[in-house]
Structures are given as C-alpha cells and as structure tokens.
Amino acid sequence: MQTKYPIGILGATGMVGQRYIQLLENHPWFEVAWLAASDRSSGKPYGEAAKWRLDTPLPERIARMTVSPAEPTGAPKIIFASVDAPIARELEPKFAAAGCAVLSNSSAFRMAPNVPLVIPEVNAEHLHLIEEQESRKQSGGYMVTNPNCSTIGLVMALKPLEERFGIEKIFVTTLQAVSGAGYPGVPSMDILGNVVPYIGSEEEKMEAETLKLLGRLEGHAVTPLSAGITAHCNRVAVVDGHTECVSVKFRKQATREDILAAWAEFKPLAGKDLPFAPQQPVYFDGQPDRPQPRLDSNREKGMTVTVGRLRPCNLLDWKFVALSHNTVRGAAGATILNAELLANLGKLEPVAEGAARA
C-alpha cells in the first residue's frame, strides 16, 4: 500500500471530485490522500461536506477524511483538479509553483500554449509541453489538462480517422447529459420532458480543443489541425453519457471498411498496461439504433467511446454517432488516465519523490 502515489483532489466535493474518489478506490497505483474544497467545506469531515450523488457507497475511509483548505501547504505532490475556471485560474498555478503535478479537468488552462491538453490515446507526445512551463524549471511542478467532456468522445472517434484519411471538415451536434453541469447544475424544471439547446461556451470549447488535440507538436508549441469544425450543443434529460452526431469530410477517400478497420485497430496504448486504458478505445456497435447513453456509456468501465450508425453523408463524406461517459472518460477517468501515462513516462517520480522528501 505504501508504494501507491498519494493523490490530492482539488474540488473534491463536486461531481467530478466524487468520481475521482469513486474511481480511485482500489486503484493499483494511486491512493486518495488529501481532499480540498471551498472554504465552506474546509475543516469538515468529507462525508458531511459532500452531498454524495453516485450510485456506489462513499468509501468510509474517505467519509472520515477532513477536508483541507485549497492551498499547497500539506498537500501531496500529485493533484487532480476539477474546479470552476476562475478558481482554477488562480489555484492551479500556485500548486504547480509549489512543485505539484497538477492534472486538471478544469478549462482554465486547456488552450494555454505551454500547457498540454492531452488524451493518452490521441496526443501523448504533447506532454512535452510541460517542459515549457516556468514552474517546471523552478520547482519541478507542472500543469497537464484533459479536454471538456463533450470534446473527448468526438476526438477519440476522429483520431483514428485523422491518422489514416486526414480530416478536412467536422460537423457535430451534441445531446449532453446533465451530470456534465455538476450539482445542483441543471434545474429539473429546465430539463424534464425538455431539451435546452444551449450550453454556455460549450461550442467554442469543443471547436478549439478538438483542433488542438488533433494538432501537431512542433518545436515548443502545438499547431492546431487545419480543419473546419462547427458544433451545436444541447442538454437533454440523460444522467450520464454524451451522444454526438458527427459528419466528417476526409482528405483521402475512405470506404466503410476502411473506417471500421481504423477504429478496430486503434490501440495506441497497447502494451503499456495502464489500469484505466480500455482494451478497445473506440468500439463500433453495428446495431441500427446504437449507441445509446443508458446502455453503452459504461463499456469498459466507462473508458471506451462507442460509435455506431456509420453511413454516407450527403454533404460531407460520412456520418456516425459517438457516445462517451461524460464524467468518466470525459472527466475523472480522463485525468486518471493522464496520470497513469505520466507515471508510465516517469514524469510523476520527481514530484512523488518531492512528496516523500516533504
């Protein structure tokens, strides 16, 4: 047990914070060692500070832990962060400056030129950007981000296609689950028997993040993919699981078989043995009415993106549907998999040692 990396969670009482706790229970490499939240929660036992909303019991050990103030003193050297952007903007650099590896689900620094925005299966090489960060040179600390919950399903589905056929144009409409808005989040009066065809800043995030993730690391920066992209984002009455309708235009011709092969053979992490890496990152379901959020979100513990309904598009080349679990693959699991990759690359060692020395 003493060989596990101690993990601190910033924003521990929120929806994604709760998922970190749920997913890290029994994690072979990581152990929750420190929980921080807003001043209102600080000093209370976690079980009292958090309104636990997940369908597995809150682990007793965690329930008894005292919520710490959100500052680096006393925190472990590996921090999983999921807090609102304005707070992240202030706090995350502080932790990095204090020598922490800050693995963040927050949007604050995703588009910063020297901060890697990473999905391990997609653009692991962007992690080199951490060496561009001032804190890295000073204290060893750094920031790594994972994408928005709606971006990640799209990019996972597109990456194998981009590799083989090149992508020129992307059209995407989302049907997003309410858990993506946190808790209390979306009022029930807004979503029961309803659709809300608007999520603040979501379309802009999806468009920008997708191009950065599919971009190329050149020298000290990422050149975003040169492709056109437009997003329509909607909230629907689903608890977990974002559904995305995608049309795509390729640079090279691709048959249905080519596309299915690209997805089936996309296993960039094979052999690395990362605990949260799914065997089949992008799974194609050939049934005519799939994927569906209630039935398919949990594939491979919520880390697989399920695609389906591949068919020709009258305007672009092909259209399909992609589905991903928005608080697992799209948030907490994304952070964890980034951490596993960093551990695999030896990038957690110095900070963990730092922790040991502290």
Add this chain to the structure above:
Amino acid sequence: MQTKYPIGILGATGMVGQRYIQLLENHPWFEVAWLAASDRSSGKPYGEAAKWRLDTPLPERIARMTVSPAEPTGAPKIIFASVDAPIARELEPKFAAAGCAVLSNSSAFRMAPNVPLVIPEVNAEHLHLIEEQESRKQSGGYMVTNPNCSTIGLVMALKPLEERFGIEKIFVTTLQAVSGAGYPGVPSMDILGNVVPYIGSEEEKMEAETLKLLGRLEGHAVTPLSAGITAHCNRVAVVDGHTECVSVKFRKQATREDILAAWAEFKPLAGKDLPFAPQQPVYFDGQPDRPQPRLDSNREKGMTVTVGRLRPCNLLDWKFVALSHNTVRGAAGATILNAELLANLGKLEPVAEGAARA
C-alpha cells in the same frame, strides 16, 4: 352549424387522429362527422375504441360516435387521414376514386409526382398537382399530403431564407419527441434517461421532402430544390415538440439582420383569414437558450415554428435552432391548415356538394 364541412377521419384512434378530434372541436368551418379505424375498433363507440391520450377531455359527442369501417361508403367527401404507410397506400386512392378530397398526414404518397406535398405558407401553388390525378378527372376526388413532422419545422424556417438568399446546403440534426411515434410507440425502457439516435426512414424522408417542398412547380410536376441536405435524426425524452439544430449555406450573402427580417416579414397567408394560420408563422426568440420544446411548442396554438440561437457557422454560413409542435404543426394542424387553404381556394366545394347530393 349546418354550414360546416363534414369531415371524416381515417385512423381516428391513433395519436394524430386524436389530435384531429381535439383541434376540430369548435372549428368554425369543419365538423367531425365520421370516424374510421381498423377492423378491431369498427362498430364500437369511439370512447371505447380509442385510448384517449390528450390532456383535454374527449368531447362527449365524439365519445358516443360509432367507429365506421375504413371504406368510402357512407363517408363524408372530405377525409383527414393519418394511417401507417402500407394501409394508406391501399386506402387513400380508394377514397379519392370515390370522389373524396383526401388530406393525408401519411407518408405513402408524399413523394408521388402527381400528389402535392404542401405547407400553405411554403408552396400553396403545388396544389395545382391535384389536377394531374386520375381520380380528379373521374370523380372529382384527389389526394393532398402534408410533410413528416420533422420536415415541417425545418422547411418553415428555411422558406423565408430560400426566397431571399437562395439555399445551397442544409445540415440538420433533430431531437424528436416521442409522440411522433404514435401510441404505444416508443417503449419507456428505451427513452427514460436515454437518447435513441435512430428513427427508421426519418432521415431519408426529411431530406427528400424538404427539397420537394422548396421546389418549383414547372408544368405538370415539381422540380425539387437543387441543394445539398443531410439529416441526423434522434429520439429524446420529450412528449411533444421537435427541436432541430440547423446549419445553412446561402447563395447570396445574408447578415443577421437580413435573416431576422426575412423571418419577421414572412406572412404569406396574411389576409386569407384561415382559422389555423398563425399570425407569425416563424417567430424568432432572442433569448440565449431558446427555443425549448416544453416552453415554446404551443406558440399560437402550436402552429408557429419558433427559431432561435442564430449565430455564424464555421462550415456553412449560419446556424440556428428551430422548434415545432410535432403533432399539431407537424401533423394534425398541418392537415387542417391544408384543408382551410383548399376551402379558401374553392377546392372543397365540389366534393362537399357531392357529399350534399349523396
């Protein structure tokens, strides 16, 4: 009261049949005089044969009417029809041959070259096609169809734009209500907390019907609009109201103000005093998160299409959201408005006279 047109309803026990009954109660021109349904219902009082699913009481007069067999003998000369396509394919021509004006919500004949597919605000002139029908020459009877529930909101929103700017490309993703699938229709196990990203034949219908509706009557046939269109259709947990995310490319440049003016000034039926024609067929709601099905479907008794979220599209020119009440504007109300227009054009008189003579 004796001056009202007697109306027969084919498919009277279904969801759209129920809407016909609801919407025709107190209609100033039309009166339900005959109800037909499948053999199982025939001979029973309507109140017993139908499982009434609407939130206004079933009118007592209707509840006591006996359901007739689905054949022309004894039926009035104006028929509103909403039955499954295979049944429509067999029955509707029979009624037309027997001298009836068959106003149909069924999909069977929508794409037939000599059958008008009409939205009164969009393409009233297509009604001339009835003169191409054999039955018209023989018995005076004819068939007129209204579009699929998902087509109608899209086309209403596009028509004013097509008129002013020309349309080159259309991208649409739908989030459709369950009432569109009839009753029992969608199983609750499929849609509670879920999305079904597939509706059989819906995408094909939307694509084909849209181009016919926006097409031009030339000689004896309609030349479809020459534009590219692609549709993604989804079922969501909404009772009434189809939400549609649209991107569109014009032939001429159009500013935001141009588009808003095109919608605001689109009043092609003004002055005709048709009871079901909304004052504002396409209403723009400027709030950032509208239209929404639960809040906006019933605008002008469900006959107005509400549009919102007009903003530039990175791939085409503009994107917006359109919403329409799928069983009113998109089905029963569509048939009724077609009938009102035909009455206004004097095209119901001969058949009604025929009825009077019978």
Add this chain to the structure above:
Amino acid sequence: MQTKYPIGILGATGMVGQRYIQLLENHPWFEVAWLAASDRSSGKPYGEAAKWRLDTPLPERIARMTVSPAEPTGAPKIIFASVDAPIARELEPKFAAAGCAVLSNSSAFRMAPNVPLVIPEVNAEHLHLIEEQESRKQSGGYMVTNPNCSTIGLVMALKPLEERFGIEKIFVTTLQAVSGAGYPGVPSMDILGNVVPYIGSEEEKMEAETLKLLGRLEGHAVTPLSAGITAHCNRVAVVDGHTECVSVKFRKQATREDILAAWAEFKPLAGKDLPFAPQQPVYFDGQPDRPQPRLDSNREKGMTVTVGRLRPCNLLDWKFVALSHNTVRGAAGATILNAELLANLGKLEPVAEGAARA
C-alpha cells in the same frame, strides 16, 4: 378597465409569482399593477429580472414593468404573496399593518390562530378570523392564507366526504411534481429517473393544515377536525400535478354510490359566479388508470381536483387517488380564488377604497 382591482405581487419572479401573472392576464376583476421581488431584482424591468418558465409568453406589459422594492409604500392595497416563510414572516404583517389585504400562498402564518387558512369551497366561513387581527382594527389590512400545494388536493377530495360521513382517519402518500419546489428548485441530478422520498416539513404541513381546514370556526378560533392523519411525501419526475394515494375511515358507513354522489354534488360556490371557481370542483374519472398528472392536471383550467380509483381499503374504509395542479389549484389559483371570494363578500372594497384614497 379602471374598474378592475389593482393587484400587487410579492415574490413576483418566483414560480408562483409567474403563475399569478399568467393567470391574471385577462382576469375580469383583477389587474397586476405592482411587482415586488428581492433586492437583487428591484429596479429592473420584470422581463429582465425574472427567468420566465411558463409555456405561455410573458405578457409584454408585464415584461416592461419595473420591479419595486418589497415594501408597502406605493404598493396597491391588495397583495398576492408567495415568498419563502422567513421573508413572509417579516413582510406580510408589514403590508397588513399598512392597510393591505394580504392574500398569501406562503406557509408562515397558515397555522396562526387568528389567520384564516381558506379554500373557498371548503371553509369560507373561516374568513371571519380576519376580524381577530390587530391590523384589521388599525388600518383595515389583514392576512388570509391558502394551503400548501399538497394539502389542497387532499382536502378538496375529503371535504364532501367529511360533510356527509364524517372522517376519522386519513392515510395519504403523495407523488409531488417538481414545480412545487420553485426554481431552480430540485436539481435534475436528483430527480431524473429517480424518486426523492422526502420533502422538508411537507408531511407536517399536510397533517396540520388538513385538520385546520376541515375544522370548525367556534367563537374566535378554529377547532381542528378531530381525526387521525399521517402523510408520506415524495418528489417524482413530473413537472406539474401532485398525485395523492388516500385511504380514509368514515364515522358513518358509505357505499361507493354515496361517495360518488358526495363528490358529484359538491358545488358550494354555485351561483356566486367567481371567475376561477370550477363548475365541478371534484371530478371523478371512472377509468381504471386515472387520474394522471400529465393528462388531468389542467381540468377546468387547473382548478378542478380529479379523483379516481375508488375501491375498498382493507385497513380503513375506502381508498382512492386524488390529483391537483400544484401551482394553479395548489398555489396561484388558490390565492386568486380566495381574492374572488373576498371580493364577493365585500371584503376587498374597504382596502380598495383605501387604495383609491391613497
């Protein structure tokens, strides 16, 4: 138009405040003249201060009205109030002291001995309690309350039975709509595909209010009905309409026919011509699976309570289901009907005159 009573609304931006505005549009006797809300809203146009959540458009005249501070100066002499209990506790007596008739949907004073808790069809005579209020003597102002949204459906259904058979024991389980919790109210994460078997203080309110409403005015106070009552309250994924499962034990024997007759003949306001009084306050629907909130809440514009499923109870005498529209009959409509009754009794005149003099 100048003959209408000017009405002030306290808590105008809330869910019930919005319903007051919706229901008073085109009211023959009352006209909204003044809107007050929290300091945050005060000074803004109502259309900007309120997030309108109803499915009819916000009237333009109201949208342009400026929200006033929540104090009596400048307010009309008839106030409809729906604010949280702690605020009501402070504000409502101030308005009464200033000479206003305060008709309140708030819970703060419902159980106060000298404040009438009234449903016009049930206990109009309790209105005499206003003469016991200090403010009435000083300034003419007074407070009248209507019950909790869950109480009102139960009591309407029970009153005709209590009159004829006497009630000894009441068992009730509620399935309550989310609109009863206001906006933002219940988080969607709590109620999508879920039941919350708890609503703070609701069971206590239902139990106490029911006995006061069915009680007898004796001298200067109401003696509550001497009966046993127990309530289980639940929140379910319904927008509007509280469903209540009731078992009841009578003091006298009652057959099924006796009970149906009691409900059918219960028309205590007949002849008074109050605009919001339903023709049939308690309507029995004999279908096996009714009433249902989505289908039956709007009966007689939401002012009728629908009952059904009358059948023997193994433990008490009879069981049945009652349904009422919780924000119309159960809140805003209840206040309005109380105001209509007070107008009919001449109890609004002095305060309205006071307003005229001011």
Add this chain to the structure above:
Amino acid sequence: MQTKYPIGILGATGMVGQRYIQLLENHPWFEVAWLAASDRSSGKPYGEAAKWRLDTPLPERIARMTVSPAEPTGAPKIIFASVDAPIARELEPKFAAAGCAVLSNSSAFRMAPNVPLVIPEVNAEHLHLIEEQESRKQSGGYMVTNPNCSTIGLVMALKPLEERFGIEKIFVTTLQAVSGAGYPGVPSMDILGNVVPYIGSEEEKMEAETLKLLGRLEGHAVTPLSAGITAHCNRVAVVDGHTECVSVKFRKQATREDILAAWAEFKPLAGKDLPFAPQQPVYFDGQPDRPQPRLDSNREKGMTVTVGRLRPCNLLDWKFVALSHNTVRGAAGATILNAELLANLGKLEPVAEGAARA
C-alpha cells in the same frame, strides 16, 4: 466448469430472462445451458431473437446459443422461469412432471397451497411444501416460486420486525419502476413526466403474497400471517428500483433503536455462503432523503433492500421507506438465490443427477 449445474431459462428473451443471463455470467455454481422462448424466437440464435436491453454486453457465448422450443425434451433439470401467468400455468407443471426443479418468477402458482413462495432470508422452511407436490413423488420434479417484484422489498423489510415485535397492520404505497412491466411494457407516452396510479392485479398480489411469505408452515400447508394489509400501487418514471412507503403497527412496543437493531442484526443466511446472499439483507441509510432508486438500488449487487426515513406514524406505529432493485432482488436475483438455497439444502442434487443420467 463441468461441476456447475446446467440451467435452463424459460422466457429467456424477456426482461427477467435477460437478467438471469446477465447475473449468471460467471456464477460459481450455475451455468446457462438452455434457452427457451416463444415459438417466434425458437430456432434462432439468442442474439438475434432477443432485443438485449441491459447495460452490460450480451455474453458472446449466449448470443450464439440457439433458442429452444419451450418443452422439457432436451432441457436441463433445473429451470428458471419467467413467463406470463397463462403460459406459466400451462408450461411449469409440464417441466415439473418431467422431473425438473422449476424455480419460477411467474405469478401463476405463487398462491397454490402446495407450492412454496420463498425468499431465502424470510421463509426458507416453506420449501418443505415441495414434498406435497404430485410431481415430486412421480419424477422428483417440483415447483418453487419467488414473489412479485413489489412484494419482496416490503417483506424483507418487515420480516425482522415481525420476528421481534409481531405485525398487526401494514399500509404500503409503491412507486414502481418501468422495468417491472417488461419490454416493450409501459409506453413512453404514458410515463414521461407522468405517474400511472394503477398496475393491474398488483395490489392484490402484494397483499396476498406478503401474508403467505410471513405465514407459518403448519403440517402440510402455510397459514398466512394474520394481519391487515392494504396496498396502493403506482408506476413512475424510473428505470429500475421500486420505492415503497410503509406504515406498520406492531403487536409489541418497539423503539426506534429496537427497529434499527432488528434490521441490522437480520442475517439469517450468515454462514451458508450462498453467492447471491447479501452480507446485509436490509440496510438502513440514516440520511434524511434516502433511499432513492437511482442511487441505492444496486447496493450489494442489487440484492440488498435499503430502508430509511424511519419515523413515528400518527395512525399506526412507525413509518419508513423501503427500496429494492425490482429486476434483481425482485425477480432474477430472487430466483437465483432460491436456487442457491435449494442447492445448499441438497434439493438440486437428485434433479441434477437426473440431468446427468439423461
């Protein structure tokens, strides 16, 4: 692997049939060996015959199995059955006569005097009734039933209280999930944003089954518990998990602590090591707003009944809320646990041997 009991499933394509398959995957004692369904499915591969509605993938081995006709020839000697009552009435005795142990979730024979209706934690001793069955003497075959999905949560919660305090009166109102009605089951038009306060025969089943389950085996028959019970049954918009509001009157006085102790100490299967027996069959959650179906149904893999909101009742003694997973603890898991108990008691051996001999 060859030591596992081969299991046949009657009604394999239905919702409970699917749960049997899901829950038996990797079961240490049982292995699905034979699948039967209606004639329409017979002869097809299971993956084609069944519309799989669960959120874990259909096991490939099962998908490839051919669906057999629903007759004993070629079937294993242990049959799990979940078919409609009329079909069960005909088929189950045939299988028993052919020497099978028929463990049934169907309602057909639950109330038959010589058929045990069993929950292992509640009334294991009722299993002796199988010796009263004619088939047992002839062929060794017999029938054992488990209760209705709504009964089981109630009875599990009541049994520890009945043992210690005696039960005199039971009042229960249910809020039941749609999965209890099978597939397609409840139409979405009936339940979206709605409550259906009626489930055919459900109240009668709950009332009768509860008293039989809590009854005493005396000689050759079960004497039902002598207690009063009344049930109100409702369908709500929940996928899995029945919520039940219960009031109960005891024969002896019981404090809150007494009741909590009765539940906490109720572990009648401890030491038997049955794979599906939960550690804590009845778990009390002390949070004010629990249990909730979305959060608590899956406790101990869906086999635990969660209780909460224990508080005094004004009419009876105590009231509380009970929640159980209706297709696991309330159906498929119930059958499996019955089979495990029978295996533990050696009552599967003869039939299994029979199977081996066949």
